[in-house]
Amino acid sequence: MSRFLQRLLGLSGPQPPHSAHGLAAEAGTAPTHVPHKDYEGAKTGMWLFLFTELLLFGGLFLVYAVYRQMYTHEFHAAARELSRVLGVANTFVLLTSSLTMVLSVTALQRGDRRSALNTLFWTLFLAGAFLVIKAFEWGVKFSHGLYPGSEQLRELPLGEGLFFGLYFVMTGLHGFHVIVGMILLAVVARRVQDGRVHSGDFVLLENAGLYWHLVDLIWIFLLPLFYLTN
Amino acid sequence: MHEPHDTPQATGHAAHSAVAHSAVAHDDTAHAPQPYAVFIQTWLALMALTCVTVTASIWWPGAIGTAVAMVVTPVKAALVLLVFMHLNWEPAVFRWMFLSAVGIMAVFMGITFIDYLYR
Amino acid sequence: MSDTPGMAALPRSYLDPTGGGGLKSWIFSTDHKRVGLLYLCGITFFFLVAMLLGLTMRAELLAPGQQLVSPRVYNSLFTLHGVIMIFLFIIPAIPGVLGNFMLPLQLGAEDVAFPRLNLLSWWVYMAGAVLALLSLFGGGVMDTGWTFYAPYSIRSGSNVSLAVLAAFVLGFSSILTGLNFITTIHRMRAPGMSFFRMPLFVWGLYATSWIQVIATPVVGITLLLVVLERMLGIGFFDPARGGDPILYQHLFWIYSHPAVYVMILPGMGIISEILPTFARRTIFGYKAIALSSMAIAAVGYLVWGHHMFTAGMSDLSRVIFSLLTFLVAIPTGIKIFNWVATLYKGSIQLDSPMLWAMGFIFLFSIGGLTGLVNGALSTDIHVHDTAFIVGHFHYTMFGGAGIALFAGMHYWLPKIFGRRLFEKPAKWAFALVMVGFNTLYFPMLVMGIQGMPRRYHDYLPEFQPMHALSTVGSWIIATGILLMIWNLWRSARHGEPAGDNPWGGTTLEWQTTSPPPTLNFHGHVTVTKDPYDHGGHA
Numbered sequence: 001m002s003r004f005l006q007r008l009l010g011l012s013g014p015q016p017p018h019s020a021h022g023l024a025a026e027a028g029t030a031p032t033h034v035p036h037k038d039y040e041g042a043k044t045g046m047w048l049f050l051f052t053e054l055l056l057f058g059g060l061f062l063v064y065a066v067y068r069q070m071y072t073h074e075f076h077a078a079a080r081e082l083s084r085v086l087g088v089a090n091t092f093v094l095l096t097s098s099l100t101m102v103l104s105v106t107a108l109q110r111g112d113r114r115s116a117l118n119t120l121f122w123t124l125f126l127a128g129a130f131l132v133i134k135a136f137e138w139g140v141k142f143s144h145g146l147y148p149g150s151e152q153l154r155e156l157p158l159g160e161g162l163f164f165g166l167y168f169v170m171t172g173l174h175g176f177h178v179i180v181g182m183i184l185l186a187v188v189a190r191r192v193q194d195g196r197v198h199s200g201d202f203v204l205l206e207n208a209g210l211y212w213h214l215v216d217l218i219w220i221f222l223l224p225l226f227y228l229t230n
Numbered sequence: 231m232h233e234p235h236d237t238p239q240a241t242g243h244a245a246h247s248a249v250a251h252s253a254v255a256h257d258d259t260a261h262a263p264q265p266y267a268v269f270i271q272t273w274l275a276l277m278a279l280t281c282v283t284v285t286a287s288i289w290w291p292g293a294i295g296t297a298v299a300m301v302v303t304p305v306k307a308a309l310v311l312l313v314f315m316h317l318n319w320e321p322a323v324f325r326w327m328f329l330s331a332v333g334i335m336a337v338f339m340g341i342t343f344i345d346y347l348y349r
Numbered sequence: 350m351s352d353t354p355g356m357a358a359l360p361r362s363y364l365d366p367t368g369g370g371g372l373k374s375w376i377f378s379t380d381h382k383r384v385g386l387l388y389l390c391g392i393t394f395f396f397l398v399a400m401l402l403g404l405t406m407r408a409e410l411l412a413p414g415q416q417l418v419s420p421r422v423y424n425s426l427f428t429l430h431g432v433i434m435i436f437l438f439i440i441p442a443i444p445g446v447l448g449n450f451m452l453p454l455q456l457g458a459e460d461v462a463f464p465r466l467n468l469l470s471w472w473v474y475m476a477g478a479v480l481a482l483l484s485l486f487g488g489g490v491m492d493t494g495w496t497f498y499a500p501y502s503i504r505s506g507s508n509v510s511l512a513v514l515a516a517f518v519l520g521f522s523s524i525l526t527g528l529n530f531i532t533t534i535h536r537m538r539a540p541g542m543s544f545f546r547m548p549l550f551v552w553g554l555y556a557t558s559w560i561q562v563i564a565t566p567v568v569g570i571t572l573l574l575v576v577l578e579r580m581l582g583i584g585f586f587d588p589a590r591g592g593d594p595i596l597y598q599h600l601f602w603i604y605s606h607p608a609v610y611v612m613i614l615p616g617m618g619i620i621s622e623i624l625p626t627f628a629r630r631t632i633f634g635y636k637a638i639a640l641s642s643m644a645i646a647a648v649g650y651l652v653w654g655h656h657m658f659t660a661g662m663s664d665l666s667r668v669i670f671s672l673l674t675f676l677v678a679i680p681t682g683i684k685i686f687n688w689v690a691t692l693y694k695g696s697i698q699l700d701s702p703m704l705w706a707m708g709f710i711f712l713f714s715i716g717g718l719t720g721l722v723n724g725a726l727s728t729d730i731h732v733h734d735t736a737f738i739v740g741h742f743h744y745t746m747f748g749g750a751g752i753a754l755f756a757g758m759h760y761w762l763p764k765i766f767g768r769r770l771f772e773k774p775a776k777w778a779f780a781l782v783m784v785g786f787n788t789l790y791f792p793m794l795v796m797g798i799q800g801m802p803r804r805y806h807d808y809l810p811e812f813q814p815m816h817a818l819s820t821v822g823s824w825i826i827a828t829g830i831l832l833m834i835w836n837l838w839r840s841a842r843h844g845e846p847a848g849d850n851p852w853g854g855t856t857l858e859w860q861t862t863s864p865p866p867t868l869n870f871h872g873h874v875t876v877t878k879d880p881y882d883h884g885g886h887a
Contacts, residue, residue, distance in 0.1 A: 059570035099273040109263040149581035158591030165583030224299035228287035348663035
């Protein structure tokens with residue numbers, strides 16, 4: 001991979017020996033044997049938690065599907081209010097943050113702590129960018145009198161009010177998960193920094209990554225539902 | 231009065247506490263890290279697919295645009311799941327669990343629609 | 350307790366205070382056995398509160414007209430009774446108490462996969478309980494029924510939001526427990542214990558845990574939407590704003606029907622533990638019972654609409670839900686037949702756990718059969734929202750899950766506390782509960798068919814004899830339950846020392862001391878036999 005790309009992504013390449021615990025080279029030699037730690041078990045637990053998040057949003061997707069079927073025309077009409085540009089921008093932002101996230105996990109797996117931290121900070125930055133764009137987007141809506149419970153919303157044709165209600169609830173819940181994700185990533189970044197999470201025991205970073213990817217996954221579905229519907 | 235059963239089911243040895251390891255061998259090295267290129271390529275594919283759906287929704291608003299989205303979006307999701315979230319390289323049980331969860335969700339939606347579509 | 354002079358080398362029992370003891374060592378303990386007992390305190394308290402509410406309702410219904418409480422208060426009584434019994438008692442009880450205590454022991458493990466998460470799930474349970482109690486004050490106790498149906502739950506001036514928030518928090522506790530158990534079962538079985546050598550109680554917990562993980566979030570989001578609706582008036586369930594109240598019911602029952610399998614599957618697992626032990630022979634059809642738990646969980650996701658036959662769904666969906674509902678009776682029936690077959694040519698010991706187990710089979714069968722009446726679309730139109738439904742779900746939830754909990758407490762009390770039961774009061778309590786139960790609930794089945802509605806504060810004079818009988822039944826059963834609880838408490842403190850295996854059980858928990866040491870076993874555990882191998886019996 002080109003040096004330029006590496007530098008851009010904050011991947012500083014192979015590390016000097018003291019921090020290198022490349023898994024490919026040293027199969028099975030963890031720096032310290034910690035009993036009672038179960039890597040597969042920790043991942044299993046995380047995946048199970050992700051299923052609960054899927055079903056949580058799934059309920060909202062069900063509500064969306066029902067009302068879209070009921071009010072197809074009104075949903076299309078209401079969707080014109082939303083900015084496709086901002087929605088797509090946020091999609092690019094989140095997809096890229098997913099990339100930097102998985103690069104971070106991979107880097108740490110290879111013992112490249114510096115790169116892991118770099119890409120982790122990129123992920124946090126992109127997450128912040130997402131929230132800024134979202135806040136701006138919502139701000140514009142609010143300034144037009146479109147917010148949950150507003151008079152304006154109440155006066156819209158029936159299905160349109162529901163569209164906006166779903167828009168605020170679903171992107172709001174998603175945004176809440178972005179904030180939680182950022183806090184989680186910050187905590188993990190700290191632990192990577194001081195060495196508690198390292199190439200011999202990185203499941204915390206990996207699990208945080210799984211959570212982050214879920215946030216991205218949900219947005220992948222929110223995009224066409226709200227921003228590409230017209 | 232019941233006699234305690236002399237079942238050889240549990241064999242007691244030394245008095246030290248036992249860490250009950252699971253019947254599955256711990257193989258923490260089964261997942262050698264993928265090369266960075268795999269992830270970068272996947273990311274490029276995701277960006278491209280996003281452009282496809284957006285373009286389709288602009289050029290063919292309505293049924294065709296929606297159809298494209300309904301096909302492309304799950305593909306994007308699959309890429310994130312299989313590559314970024316490592317499902318492709320995890321033990322099969324993870325894939326089965328995921329499919330069960332998503333399957334049940336699909337069933338919830340499907341059966342609910344039997345109500346709404348036929349009212 | 351289990352330490353005697355000269356045996357100082359033995360590990361301490363989990364009950365012995367470790368270098369300090371006191372409340373802190375309990376409420377901050379990550380030992381699954383202590384967490385189980387913490388749950389026991391919570392669920393016992395809430396069961397008694399909800400029982401008191403039930404007794405008050407029955408007292409009100411002793412005669413037509415108002416006896417004790419106004420209609421508004423009556424509405425709050427049945428709402429609270431339902432919310433507490435379902436969310437604070439039945440759903441958490443068996444997994445939280447007996448599941449937490451026994452799962453690692455039955456697997457041959459030291460603890461669950463995530464001990465700290467386990468403690469957290471209890472803390473979250475208590476937080477939800479506090480929220481639920483708070484909703485009793487200021488603003489009016491909720492009166493929507495435990496089902497919180499829109500539109501009334503959106504418009505009611507009572508403390509719906511707080512109560513709904515409590516249920517949301519309690520859902521988290523349930524999810525954490527389920528997540529913990531699934532991981533524990535996949536990762537921490539002792540060497541030699543394949544999936545088909547696991548005890549059936551574990552299978553029950555496994556199926557239950559999947560339901561907890563998959564279904565609970567759906568009610569979570571639904572309750573969140575109710576709160577948002579109350580605060581923001583978006584219109585998701587409000588026809589005036591384009592919404593559909595039936596959608597609320599769909600979302601609610603998508604969780605709440607599988608929830609009843611969360612209630613019953615662990616209980617059925619307990620029965621599968623007790624019968625082989627007290628018939629001194631192996632369970633009949635182990636694999637069928639194990640797989641039927643999974644089948645019930647799976648099919649149970651598909652039938653929620655049978656709670657909504659009169660709500661306004663399409664005809665096609667009603668027919669389909671009815672058909673699917675009949676399907677779920679099949680794996681349930683398999684269990685019942687296999688249990689009865691287990692008793693055939695067995696050497697039956699009629700100790701109190703066995704009596705409770707047989708009581709379960711009797712009561713749950715009645716509940717299940719009445720369920721067929723409800724599942725058939727044509728008859729359900731007639732009995733929906735009548736006392737027949739109330740009788741049905743009490744026979745299944747109380748006569749099923751509740752009795753199974755009692756059975757499990759009697760079966761495992763010696764293991765948990767190291768003491769034997771006082772059998773005589775135990776049997777008296779059993780008799781009182783059985784007589785009281787049927788006196789209390791069978792009249793409801795009769796009245797319901799005759800047209801007595803549910804959730805009604807008043808009724809026509811012709812229903813009075815049945816109502817009066819039912820109320821007398823409530824007094825009998827309450828006496829039996831109080832006697833039972835008192836006896837369990839007394840036995841735990843003053844019963845004869847139990848020894849490792851007072852009942853002659855074959856599963857792993859009986860291979861360690863009573864009470865177990867903190868790390869559960871006194872050495873390595875390897876499994877070489879099937880779980881109910883009583884040796885020599887067919």
